[in-house]
Amino acid sequence: MFDPEHAFKLFSTLPRNRFTGTDGERRAREYITDRLKDFEYEVKHEEFKVWTFRHKKVSLKCDGEKVEFRPYGFTGEEVNSLSSRMKYIEAGDKYLMDDVSEIVVLSKLPGGVKNAKLLNRLWKRGVRAVILPEPPRRPPICGGIPYEWRSKYKIPLLLRVRYEDAKRIILEKPIVEVEVEQEFFENTSANIICEAGGRGRTIALCAHYDSVYCSPGGLDNGGGVAMLLELTRILRKRKGKRRLRFLFFAAEELGLRGSEYHAGKCRRKYELLINFDIGGDILGSNAARVIGEKEITKLLKKISKESDVSLTIRQDIMSSDCMSFAKRGIPSVNFSRDSLSASNIHTPLDGYDNIHSIGFRGLGIIVEKFIDRLMSGEVEIPTIIPRKLVRKVRKYYRERLGIEI
Structure with missing residues (x-):
């Protein structure tokens, strides 16, 4: 029994x-x-x-202050070192896509393979890191994109952060510094x-x-x-x-x-x-x-x-x-x-x-x-x-x- x-x-x-x-x-x-x-x-x-994949070094700072985050697996390069003011582009709306910076904040992703296509468009515009908020009071999730997408699309580093931190980044427009070293292996x-x-x-x-x-x-x-x-x-x-x-x-x-x-x-x-x-x-x-x-x-x-x-x-x-x-x-x-x-x-x-x-x-x-x-x-x-x-x-x-x- x-x-x-x-x-x-x-x-x-x-x-x-x-x-x-x-x-x-x-x-x-x-x-x-x-x-x-x-x-x-x-x-x-x-x-x-x-x-x-495994993450060796991860750091996200806003005006020198550490922010809790999770890098999304198989996104970005194996070595990522960025420093920039960010631009908020909501859901990737075209009217907000002029003069995008190296680092952007998205309010959401469309889901599934559409994620890869949107992120690839951002890469072509010079974006190298995308900050994505969680719902309120939820910690950043862990995960990754399908590995096969890397052979078809160039995708910026995807960073999951708390809702409260994303809101502060959007409103205060700090200098965002990203350091992520990761390894992709079989x-x-x-x-x-x-x-x-x-x-x-x-x-x-x-x-x-x-x-x-x-x-x-x-x-x-x-x-x-x-x-x-x-x-x-x-x-x-x-x-x-x-x-x-x-x-x-x-x-x-x-x-x-x-x-x-x-x-x-x-x-x-x-x-x-x-x-x-x-x-x-x-x-x-x-x-x-x-x-x-x-x-x-x-x-x-x-x-x-x-x-x-x-x-x-x-x-x-x-x-x-x-x-x-x-x-x-x-x-x-x-x-x-x-x-x-x-x-x-x-x-x-x-x-x-x-x-x-x-x-x-x-x-x-x-x-x-x-x-x-x-x-x-x-x-x-x-x-x-x-x-x-x-x-x-x-x-x-x-x-x-x-x-x-």
Whole structure:
């Protein structure tokens, strides 16, 4: 039986700060592997190459006073040294683009591949650094653009700052000094794989174990890893008419790299993918996004009602490893925690303090019953994705990543 206290224990001992190419990523891989071996699994590491980055020196000053910020990965040059008064150009409005300086402040970016096109236009006008504010009271987020954009676009250094600091920079027009030294390098990462169950068709269960740069990765996705580890423990000797494959993906935060590598080379087409991303918050509610037919949502609603556990269910896509499989026609259920601390995701505040066994309790009940129904063979899973969701998947890749599928 799923034990939320044990899931929380697994979470509490999972290494923090697991960004791709760091010692934290390596220690997390070793930790997950050791736990799976404790549960008597044969474990395989699926290695792949991935471009990542590290920041060596970072400094942002306004009239000599230090300002908190986060450089966005894969933007700018590897060595950036700038000093200039800035110009505020709102959302890149053309009427504000005359006489732009080396450093500008944007109020927002348009999203997806449009970001790259706008930033590239700014580069051509001589802009070498772009300051972008967060919403009020939110710390600067950590992240990066897709590495492939660098081969197609020249992009200025992107700096995320607090709303209050951006407002002060705009109103006071100080001298802005930027010093950022960073390294872009190719790293060997690895997905972690093990199997259990019967000999029938295969259901895959997955969670990504990496985190973004400079973030402990509690909610995203230490909670998801703990859910999946606890499921591997309780399902090890459970027999049924379907086989289970457990997948702990690397480099999700760099553009779904681990899942994309696995989905692209895997010879076995999964009947269904069950993904865990964002989990464990003590203050939140349980949610499932289904990239599949209504029969799956009906089964989840039935289990939710039988269990007296609330579950918000939607037929919709989710920006997570499920997309690597959705683009190949494999349906998925994406379990998560609608969290009241979600604004901390991708920031240094996504720590371990907000995660508790309470956050694993209800979802653990639902997921275990869902898997038992699937393992019994009594439930037939529609193995197609509805057209409206196929269109959403294509739009996601086209507009977010600039890829036609």
